[in-house]
Structure formats: C-alpha cells, structure tokens
Amino acid sequence: MVTSRRVLVLNGPNLNLLGKRQPEIYGHETLDDVEAQCRGVADKLELTLDFRQSNAEHELIGWLHGARETVAGIVINPAAYSHTSVAIMDALAACPCPIIEVHISNIHRREAFRHHSYVSHVATGVICGCGTQGYALALHRLAALFEKADQ
Numbered sequence: 001m002v003t004s005r006r007v008l009v010l011n012g013p014n015l016n017l018l019g020k021r022q023p024e025i026y027g028h029e030t031l032d033d034v035e036a037q038c039r040g041v042a043d044k045l046e047l048t049l050d051f052r053q054s055n056a057e058h059e060l061i062g063w064l065h066g067a068r069e070t071v072a073g074i075v076i077n078p079a080a081y082s083h084t085s086v087a088i089m090d091a092l093a094a095c096p097c098p099i100i101e102v103h104i105s106n107i108h109r110r111e112a113f114r115h116h117s118y119v120s121h122v123a124t125g126v127i128c129g130c131g132t133q134g135y136a137l138a139l140h141r142l143a144a145l146f147e148k149a150d151q
C-alpha cells in the first residue's frame with residue numbers, strides 16, 4: 001500500500017564514498033551527513049524517509065520495484081547510472097509517483113558524457129549543481145506536490 005508521505009531517497013554507485021571521493025567536485029560531507037540533513041528536513045515536512053545507497057544496478061532496480069506500490073515519491077541520485085542505464089530509467093517509468101533526480105555537481109558543466117541522463121527522460125523534476133542541498137530541495141518539492149495532490 002502507498003503510504004501517503006513516504007519517500008524513497010536512492011543513491012547510486014560510489015556515493016558511499018562521498019566526502020572522500022573528489023571533494024573538489026562533491027564536497028566534504030559524507031553520505032551519512034546527507035542522510036542526517038534529509039531526516040531533519042523530512043521531520044519538518046512530516047515525510048517518512050527510506051534512505052538507501054547501492055553500487056549495484058540490480059539492487060537499485062529491485063528497490064524501485066518495491067517502491068512502486070509503497071512510496072508517494074522518489075528522490076534519486078543515480079550517479080554514473082544516470083548516463084548509462086536504460087534499465088533504471090525503465091524501472092522509474094514503472095513507478096507512478098513523482099520522481100526528483102538530484103546531482104550534487106552541475107553535470108552540464110562537466111564532461112560531455114555527463115550531459116545526458118536517461119533518468120531525466122522520466123523524472124518529474126531535476127536538480128543539479130546545488131551541492132548536497134539538492135536533496136533537501138527535492139524533498140521540499142515532493143512535499144509541495146503532495147500538498148497539491150491533497151487539495
């Protein structure tokens with residue numbers, strides 16, 4: 001059953017290394033810091049969070065299949081799979097809820113191969129280049145969409 005304010009926050013490959021990996025691009029905050037920020041925002045917005053990370057495409061897809069009938073919204077940073085994975089795009093397309101794609105860095109200012117995201121084809125909205133604050137912005141957007149849907 002879809003729980004009305006339940007949100008899945010999904011993180012793709014290498015985001016477990018946040019804070020250690022290329023800090024000049026991704027900053028010094030760890031994924032635990034990002035989760036703590038998200039939980040703080042979710043509490044204020046009265047959202048229930050399921051926050052996950054995997055380096056494995058099949059695991060991310062399995063979680064998306066599970067989310068289809070259980071969550072009201074998805075925030076996803078698909079990381080490198082944004083640029084390669086038709087399978088993740090298809091799994092998201094099978095989710096009826098709003099989807100906000102987040103990238104910490106501005107992918108359009110980086111290498112050409114990062115300029116295209118398969119996930120953007122099925123995302124409701126895209127936030128990039130706002131650092132880790134992008135996750136909080138995405139949660140605010142979902143909360144606003146839930147409010148609109150309730151009216």
Ligand code: DQA
Nearest residue numbers: 077078079080103104105114
């Ligand atoms: C990223 C951008 C991707 O191009 C990259 O592969 C990542 C992180 C970001 O958050 O800026 O791993 O999604």
